[in-house]
Amino acid sequence: MDELKVLEGSNLDTTTQYIVIQVGNEAYGINISYVETISRMVHITRVPKVQPYIKGVINLRGEVIPVLSLRLKMGLADDEITKKSRIIILKLEQYGMVGIVVDEVREVVTLEESQVEKVSADNTAEHQLFVSSVGKCEAGLISLLDLNAVVAEKE
Amino acid sequence: MDVSQYLEIFLDESKEHLQNLNTQILELEQDSENMDTINEIFRAAHSLKGMAGTMGYKRMQNLTHDMEDVFSEVRNGAIKVKPEMIDILFQCLDALEEYVNNIQESADEGTNDNEPIIKALAEIRNGASGGAAPAADKPKDEAPKADAAAEAPAAAPAASSNEKWREIKLTDTEKSLYDAAKAEGKKFFGIDVKVQESCLLKAARAFLVFKALEDHGEIIISQPSSQDIEDEKFENEFSVIVVSGDPIDEILKSVKAVSEIEDATGTELTDSDFAGVEASEEKDEAPAKEEKAEETAPAVVASADKKAAPAKAAEKKSAAKPVVNRTVRVDIEKLDSLMNLVSELIIAKNSLVSSATSSSESDSRNNNFQEQIEYLESVTTSLHESVMKVRMVPIESVVSKFPRMIRDLQKSLGKKMELYMTGEETELDRTVVDEIGDPLMHLLRNAADHGIESDANLRIQRGKPEAGSIFLDAYQDGNNVIIEVRDDGNGIDVDKVREKAIERGTITAEQAEGMTDKEITNLLFLPSFSTAKQISEISGRGVGLDVVKSTIEALSGEVEVKSKLGEGSTWIVRLPLTLAIIQALMVVVGNEKYAISLGSIQTIEDIPAKDIQLVQSKEVITLRGNVIPIVRLNDVLDIESTKSADENLMVIIVKKGDKLAGLVVDELIGQQEIVIKSMGKYITKSKLISGATILGDGEVALILDANALI
Numbered sequence: 001m002d003e004l005k006v007l008e009g010s011n012l013d014t015t016t017q018y019i020v021i022q023v024g025n026e027a028y029g030i031n032i033s034y035v036e037t038i039s040r041m042v043h044i045t046r047v048p049k050v051q052p053y054i055k056g057v058i059n060l061r062g063e064v065i066p067v068l069s070l071r072l073k074m075g076l077a078d079d080e081i082t083k084k085s086r087i088i089i090l091k092l093e094q095y096g097m098v099g100i101v102v103d104e105v106r107e108v109v110t111l112e113e114s115q116v117e118k119v120s121a122d123n124t125a126e127h128q129l130f131v132s133s134v135g136k137c138e139a140g141l142i143s144l145l146d147l148n149a150v151v152a153e154k155e
Numbered sequence: 156m157d158v159s160q161y162l163e164i165f166l167d168e169s170k171e172h173l174q175n176l177n178t179q180i181l182e183l184e185q186d187s188e189n190m191d192t193i194n195e196i197f198r199a200a201h202s203l204k205g206m207a208g209t210m211g212y213k214r215m216q217n218l219t220h221d222m223e224d225v226f227s228e229v230r231n232g233a234i235k236v237k238p239e240m241i242d243i244l245f246q247c248l249d250a251l252e253e254y255v256n257n258i259q260e261s262a263d264e265g266t267n268d269n270e271p272i273i274k275a276l277a278e279i280r281n282g283a284s285g286g287a288a289p290a291a292d293k294p295k296d297e298a299p300k301a302d303a304a305a306e307a308p309a310a311a312p313a314a315s316s317n318e319k320w321r322e323i324k325l326t327d328t329e330k331s332l333y334d335a336a337k338a339e340g341k342k343f344f345g346i347d348v349k350v351q352e353s354c355l356l357k358a359a360r361a362f363l364v365f366k367a368l369e370d371h372g373e374i375i376i377s378q379p380s381s382q383d384i385e386d387e388k389f390e391n392e393f394s395v396i397v398v399s400g401d402p403i404d405e406i407l408k409s410v411k412a413v414s415e416i417e418d419a420t421g422t423e424l425t426d427s428d429f430a431g432v433e434a435s436e437e438k439d440e441a442p443a444k445e446e447k448a449e450e451t452a453p454a455v456v457a458s459a460d461k462k463a464a465p466a467k468a469a470e471k472k473s474a475a476k477p478v479v480n481r482t483v484r485v486d487i488e489k490l491d492s493l494m495n496l497v498s499e500l501i502i503a504k505n506s507l508v509s510s511a512t513s514s515s516e517s518d519s520r521n522n523n524f525q526e527q528i529e530y531l532e533s534v535t536t537s538l539h540e541s542v543m544k545v546r547m548v549p550i551e552s553v554v555s556k557f558p559r560m561i562r563d564l565q566k567s568l569g570k571k572m573e574l575y576m577t578g579e580e581t582e583l584d585r586t587v588v589d590e591i592g593d594p595l596m597h598l599l600r601n602a603a604d605h606g607i608e609s610d611a612n613l614r615i616q617r618g619k620p621e622a623g624s625i626f627l628d629a630y631q632d633g634n635n636v637i638i639e640v641r642d643d644g645n646g647i648d649v650d651k652v653r654e655k656a657i658e659r660g661t662i663t664a665e666q667a668e669g670m671t672d673k674e675i676t677n678l679l680f681l682p683s684f685s686t687a688k689q690i691s692e693i694s695g696r697g698v699g700l701d702v703v704k705s706t707i708e709a710l711s712g713e714v715e716v717k718s719k720l721g722e723g724s725t726w727i728v729r730l731p732l733t734l735a736i737i738q739a740l741m742v743v744v745g746n747e748k749y750a751i752s753l754g755s756i757q758t759i760e761d762i763p764a765k766d767i768q769l770v771q772s773k774e775v776i777t778l779r780g781n782v783i784p785i786v787r788l789n790d791v792l793d794i795e796s797t798k799s800a801d802e803n804l805m806v807i808i809v810k811k812g813d814k815l816a817g818l819v820v821d822e823l824i825g826q827q828e829i830v831i832k833s834m835g836k837y838i839t840k841s842k843l844i845s846g847a848t849i850l851g852d853g854e855v856a857l858i859l860d861a862n863a864l865i
Contacts, residue, residue, distance in 0.1 A: 025763050046747065046857040047834075048792040057834060057847055062499055064832040064847040074743050095837045151837070 014113040018135065020142055021088065022104040025071050029109070029135055029142040036089040036097060038105060041081055051153070055079075055101060057116065060089060064123070067099035073150060074130070090147055098151050109142070111135045162262060165210050167484070169255045172203045173248060174552075177559045180244050183561075187236035197226040203251070209390060212264040215254040221276040222247050228280055243275045245559070318422065318451055320345030320394035323378045329396070330374060330429045336398045338602060340374065343396060343428075344403050346421035350391045358387040363413045365395075371406045372399025391417075396424065487585055490546055497535070497542050498830040500738065502849050504528075504535045505827065509851035536828070539736055547582035547732075550629055550638070553592040554579055557599055564603045570608050571622035574599070578629035583636050587710050587730055591638070594703040594714075597639040598726045599625060600769055601699070606644035606724055617721060619643055635712075635754065637733060641725040647718040649675050680704040711752075711845065713862065715812045737831060739848075739858065740807070741824035745794035748856040749820075750829050750848055757808040757815065757860040758816065759823065764801050776806065783808065785817035786864050791843065797821050809861040816865040831858065 018029035019038075037060075038126035039144055044056040044067055053072035057064050071079050079085065084104040091097050118133045179196045183189065204219035217693055228234045250269040257265040316850040323345070333343050348364055350357050361384045368374055377384060377395040384393055399406060403421050411421040509526050511521075551740055554576055561574040574837060583591070607623030608614050626641040649672045656662045656678050662670070680700050701855065707714045711731050718724035731737070739750040740759075760778065767774050768787065774785045785806060789796040798804075829848040832855075838844075845860035 043854050045847070045857065047838060047841055047844060047857060048794070049843060050838055054838060057838070057855050057857075059849050059853055062502065062832075062849065064834055064849070064855055065836040066835055096835045098835075098837050 015110050016113075016116075017108055017110050018142065019108055020106045020139075021086075021102040021108060022106055023102055024076050027106065027140070027142050028070075029111075029129075029144040030088060030090075030147065031144070032108065033146050034090050034092060036091040039087045039089060039099070040086065041085045041101075058099060060086065060097070060099070063097065065089060065097045065099050067101060068151070070100045070102055070150065072127070078118065090151070092147060092151060094148065095151055100150065107139075109135070109137050110137070111137060117141075162258070163486075164484075165206055166255065166259050168206060169203060169251075172199045173208075173252055173255065174555055175199045175773075176203075176248055177245075178555055180241060180248070181558050181562065183236055184238070184241045190230075193226060193230050193236075195738060197223065197230055197545060200226060207254075210258075212254065212258065214266075214268055215251060215258075215264050216245060218250060218254075218269055218273060221273050221280075225276055225279050234279065240279055243279065243565070247272050247276065265280070274503075277715045277720055278335065310822060318420070319347045319392060320396060320421075321428075323376055323394055323396055325429060332398065333424065333429055339400075339401045341398050342403075343375070343398050343424035344406060344421050345394065345396050345424055345428075346407070346410065346419060347392060347394050348416060349418040349419045350393075351415045352391055353415075357389070357391070358385055358417050360413060361389075364410050364416065364419075367409045368395065368397050368399075368406065371401045372397050395577065435587065437623050459790055465529075485545075490542075490585070494542055494546065501535055501828060501830055502851070503735065504531055504852035506853065508532065522624050541829075543584070543732075543736075546585050548585050548588050549580045549582050550588055550591070550636075551579040553588055553595065554627060554629070556592075557596070557627065560596065561599065562602065563605060568609075570603070570607050570609060571611065572625055573604060573622055574625045574627065576627045581629040581631055581636055581638075583730060583732065587712075587808065590706060590710055591728075591730065593726070594706045595627070595638065595640065597699050597703050598728075599627065602640055602642035602644065602724070602726075606642035606646075608645050612774070631732070632729075638728040638730070639725055640728070643723040646720040646722050646724050647676055647679070647716070648720055652676065652678060676718065679716070680714075687792060708862070713812060715807055737829060739827055739829045741850075741856070742788075742807070742820040743797075743822035743824060743828050744788045744792055744820050745796060747792070747794060748824065748850065749788075749792075750827075750858045751807060751809070751818070751861055752858065753826065755809045755811065757810045760806045760808060760817070762804045762806050762817075764804060767804070778808070778817075781815060783817050785819055787819045788864075789819075789821070791864065810865065811862050811865045814865050816861075818859075818861070818864060829856075829858070 009128045012124070017032040019032055019035055020025045021028050021030060039058075039060060042058050044058055046056040047054060047066075053068050055067045055069050057066050060067075060081045069079050071077065079101050080103075082103070085101065086100055087099040088105070089097055115136050116133050119131055130145050130150045131143040132149075135142045135144050176196060176199050179192050179199065182192045183196065186192065200219050201221040204216055204223055207219060225234070225240070225244075229236060234240075247269075250267070252273055253267065254264045257263060325588050336343060346368075348361075350360050364379075365374060365381070365384075375396045375398055377393060378390045379393060383389060397406070403423060407419045407421055428448075507528055511525060557576065561572060564570075565572055602625045603623075607625070608617075611621050614623065622642045626639070628637075628639045628641070630637055653667050653670075653675050656675070657664050657667055661678060661681060667675070680703075704714055707728055707730070712729055714726065714728045716724060716726050716779040729835060738753040740753055740756055742749050742751060760776075762776055766776055768777070769775070770782070774787075775782050776785055777783075785804075787796070804819050805821065805823060806819055808815055808817050831846045832848055834844070834847050843860060843861050844857045845863075846858045847855050848858060850856050
């Protein structure tokens, strides 16, 4: 009985759902299990004297949540807020809830384990630092984000 | 039995009992003959033992058991309280506390048997006169009594016989039933049932026993009560009194037929068992009389017990009192969630208020709307106050451990000193009280170690009594609670601090020149700054005052020190009454809104731009004779001011300790009740901001930490 459960569990583990987002010209995947919710742009209250990539804090159903800019973190130009801009609220063990601003949320894809490939470590471009692996699907290649690295404090 | 669900209650209560024991033993040291204190110690040790036993902590049970033995001897007058004994008792409490701490961390009591203490306790007992040996057995009989005291406070003191059903208190009701049954030719039986220790579903077994008994007759009364038995609130034994026409053997047989029942014994009740009911109004004493009638235990124990019986009866009555106390133990998390809901409500109310004021059409319907909103406002405010009050606990729970600590320090430091405390009843938010223990402890240790002069002759030379005095005074002051730790010792030697600071490179000699005594004293709060010449185990490891300061500041409080060399020092800790909801002044800087806690605001001034002067290239204003530095918030917060340079300045004068500063803002919005929200673990860098709040329109506004700006 117990063995069966383990088997079922590992079966489930072979596929993972990713939310595909657009930042700049590239598409990135975010493991859906870390996503608490996706919010439209709301007023972000600036917090003075913090790292430049921290956009500020927002009110999410009565909770105050810090929001950071994926673009600034990746060394790209500052966000241009459009109708398509969204805040993805992540829930991470180490930091609690953190929002990240993205240009657009496109779709949700389901990837088999075999469709995911680890990237080689010699990729040192700043916006590639946060990519843990690459997923292949019909729409093309998606860089899968290492969320802890994205959120981690940058010195 | 799975007891994990009771673990928290067990921990809470054990700590309470331990604290109580500490206090009582201290009292005993002062007045070794006080029977009330001895009884109280006995009772607390007893309950502790019962609880440890129930939870299956055998080592803890053993130790308390031995301690209790000592006290039963003391109570019987067989041994006298001696100073050495107090020391051993304190060791014993420390060992017990260690068990409790282990249990709290790992749900396991650890493996320390504390044999030396047990041996020492045994020696004390053996020092008692001849009656010691049989007395050692006695408390075993008393174990269920502690539970009885907790679960059925009315229960009478136990007989020393093995018939536990005799502990059941018989009243007029039972008496009349007994008379009626006798007329019908039925008999009363007292039955003790023992459930196997390995039994997992004791309540279910007990239920089957009850069913079996009901086949034979009627259950008159049980102990513990049937409700407690149903809830499994009993150890492995319970007693019942049944009325039945069947012979006792048959009844016992059917009880024993229930599986997992280890044993069942019983006897018939006779008229003499009810003799006490009629003879005495004081029903508690009834079983004592019973004992005389049917004594089964060894004579030595019996006589000891009889002597103790009236005392026990009195004690049980006082123990029963707290039950009338209408209090409920509530998990702090439940209160937190209640508090959160009230916070939500206040935010919703604020948003209603702001939308009501923005829609300015003044038709009659709107008037009514306004009235209702005002009503809502007053209700939410009272609701908030009530919830806050519920969360308030007296600081007593924290400070009551200090007399013991000072006593120990007195011994280890070899100095004579006394601790005087006032205002233990002062209340603070539970979260603050939980945090404040360590900083206060540190200040007291500091006072004992560095404050009070090591040389008693020096004290006498200075015209002070030989024994040093340490004071801990707590009182409420407006929206703050002040806790002062004061000693009549040496005071802070400013020159020594200055020397040390220069030596350590904390400040340069030139800097030291320009610093006031007060500024020098404040250096003590810097990390790794300790002036103790000798590093002792009590204080002086270089961690301490800085931790005290940061802990208190984390609670939005502040600490300062006043001292006079040769006369003593006073450490003043100022804490806010509540943490979650505060009154704040809303201000605008640039196009952003900020909140400043009303607690730190002194006045608000309108200052013409030309009144600003420069002192050492810093902007200051002169206000009623005080020179006050001003801080332009738009500069500090990196934002453009909306005002032009020649306009009047809106200056908020804030106070930290006795320092003042003027904060320049662009606009005032007004006073508002705000709910403090944490900004999470992620944003930690911003020192200026102490938190955030959600405004009526749903936007987040940051709370400025005025202390950090001064």
